[in-house]
Amino acid sequence: MTSSTDTQWQALQADWDRLRNVHLRDMFADQGDDRFNALSRTMDDLTIDFSCERIDVAALDNLLALAAACDVTGARDAMYNGDVINTTEGREVLHVALRAERSDGYMVDGAPTADLVDPERDRFLQFADDVRDGKYTNAQGARFTDIINIGIGGSDLGPVMAVRALSEFRGDGPNVHFVSNIDGAHLTDVTRGLNRSTTMILIASKTFTTIETITNAQAAKAWLLVELSSADADQNLAALSTNLDATAEFGIAAERVFGFWDWVGGRYSVCSSIGLSVALSVGGKNFREFLAGFRAMDQHFKTAPMAQNLPVLLALIGIWRRNIMDCLTVALLPYNQRLEHFSDYVQQMDMESNGKGVTKSGDALTRSSAPIIWGTPGTNSQHSYFQLLHQGTDIIPVDFILTANATSPLDYQHKLLTANFLAQSRALAFGKTPDEVRAEMTASGASEEQITDLVPHRTFHGNRPSTSIVYRDHTPFSLGRLIALYEHKVFVQGVIWGVNSFDQWGVELGKVLARQIEPMLDDGQDLSSLHANTRGLINRIHDLKSK
Numbered sequence: 059m060t061s062s063t064d065t066q067w068q069a070l071q072a073d074w075d076r077l078r079n080v081h082l083r084d085m086f087a088d089q090g091d092d093r094f095n096a097l098s099r100t101m102d103d104l105t106i107d108f109s110c111e112r113i114d115v116a117a118l119d120n121l122l123a124l125a126a127a128c129d130v131t132g133a134r135d136a137m138y139n140g141d142v143i144n145t146t147e148g149r150e151v152l153h154v155a156l157r158a159e160r161s162d163g164y165m166v167d168g169a170p171t172a173d174l175v176d177p178e179r180d181r182f183l184q185f186a187d188d189v190r191d192g193k194y195t196n197a198q199g200a201r202f203t204d205i206i207n208i209g210i211g212g213s214d215l216g217p218v219m220a221v222r223a224l225s226e227f228r229g230d231g232p233n234v235h236f237v238s239n240i241d242g243a244h245l246t247d248v249t250r251g252l253n254r255s256t257t258m259i260l261i262a263s264k265t266f267t268t269i270e271t272i273t274n275a276q277a278a279k280a281w282l283l284v285e286l287s288s289a290d291a292d293q294n295l296a297a298l299s300t301n302l303d304a305t306a307e308f309g310i311a312a313e314r315v316f317g318f319w320d321w322v323g324g325r326y327s328v329c330s331s332i333g334l335s336v337a338l339s340v341g342g343k344n345f346r347e348f349l350a351g352f353r354a355m356d357q358h359f360k361t362a363p364m365a366q367n368l369p370v371l372l373a374l375i376g377i378w379r380r381n382i383m384d385c386l387t388v389a390l391l392p393y394n395q396r397l398e399h400f401s402d403y404v405q406q407m408d409m410e411s412n413g414k415g416v417t418k419s420g421d422a423l424t425r426s427s428a429p430i431i432w433g434t435p436g437t438n439s440q441h442s443y444f445q446l447l448h449q450g451t452d453i454i455p456v457d458f459i460l461t462a463n464a465t466s467p468l469d470y471q472h473k474l475l476t477a478n479f480l481a482q483s484r485a486l487a488f489g490k491t492p493d494e495v496r497a498e499m500t501a502s503g504a505s506e507e508q509i510t511d512l513v514p515h516r517t518f519h520g521n522r523p524s525t526s527i528v529y530r531d532h533t534p535f536s537l538g539r540l541i542a543l544y545e546h547k548v549f550v551q552g553v554i555w556g557v558n559s560f561d562q563w564g565v566e567l568g569k570v571l572a573r574q575i576e577p578m579l580d581d582g583q584d585l586s587s588l589h590a591n592t593r594g595l596i597n598r599i600h601d602l603k604s605k
Contacts, residue, residue: 153326157352186337209262212324266304351538369546401433489520
């Protein structure tokens, strides 16, 4: 971290020294409704409430001063202007252009990005609608009933999350499945029971060389060829790639290959043709609404003052948690079953982007970077790990997410869901004191001996921070807006930590070693060049297989 920000970091540390022993119960007792009003922000129907975080207005002001000292606005403008901010790979970062309107004026290499994006977007959305409407069929003229998207990382996690999240909007579209793991069980399980003739295979790999994806694609094509001729099988293939030579060699006609660009990172690519599986599931109109939600947050992030800017504020709360409170993990808990994959998606977005140990200039970081992101939907999570959240020895901040309106016709169940959403943030913040436990047990007729024994176990210290995110309805628009909120949050935190949020060298080493090891797994290989650990494990694996 540069020395020009030292004053701001010192001010934040002084804030924590002042607040460390102040309980959220006392903060609310002192500030009441004013605290909620001062520490919540709204954009249209979207509200983010930070009042259950262990901060106050003065600390928030110092966080904003830190953002100013780190020139978050300048870095943001550089991204929107198409500057090369992915410095280790020499690339622009313009995923915002994927969901833009031409009037937004994004440029790359001196040309409007709309000249590239709009035709390709129209092309893959038209293809999606043609498949859904039965205009594009298999070789026998039958509609496709199933789609298998084969990808990994950003070519899988975003589409998996969005297809599940928007399942309510599928209508009569095909069933969409996903295969990512090189473990053959994944493809075997997904294809079991599917009709080969009416199953389309989408292969998502920009370079068409990703070993997991191409291996699975070859196996999927072989699965088709069990019953289909080569020509018929080829009609069941499409690709999301820029390598036209490789896709043609695989048997995929150019009109069924949809591309994207180097200035689109994999974990930010769901708005590109990588989202074709989403469009096949929900249709082109709903996909455009999805993009409109992204754009709404993009415009807000681009124009809103820092003190009212939702991604900036969410990022700064994360900085407070990670660097000032020294919290290692964050639980991301949507109270929405259709968002069951959202935490997994944000996990990659956050940890692959900012899980770095050096700055953009190559210097070792002096402060911690990305936290561990994890979570599952409420209320299921309340019956698994909430015990640790409430009474464990570590403080784990929580992001809660809820829609005001139900996502199903079962309104009473949504009422119970909402009550749990509200209760959990309150319980984490305020807990239950020994005196409150004692009074409650006395009123219920417990003996003094029972009370003495159980008070320590039934006491909740509270003072555990959480942020609540609430919006009106779960729609394609609101999902796009929510994703963009977290995208820009990650960007702001990367700027403050001084890391390059848009490379991922950390995923490469294991891949390189795997390519070296794979040939050595054949029987009779000379293993003497391998590390003793690897050699020992290979010998044990061979021994187990032989038995």
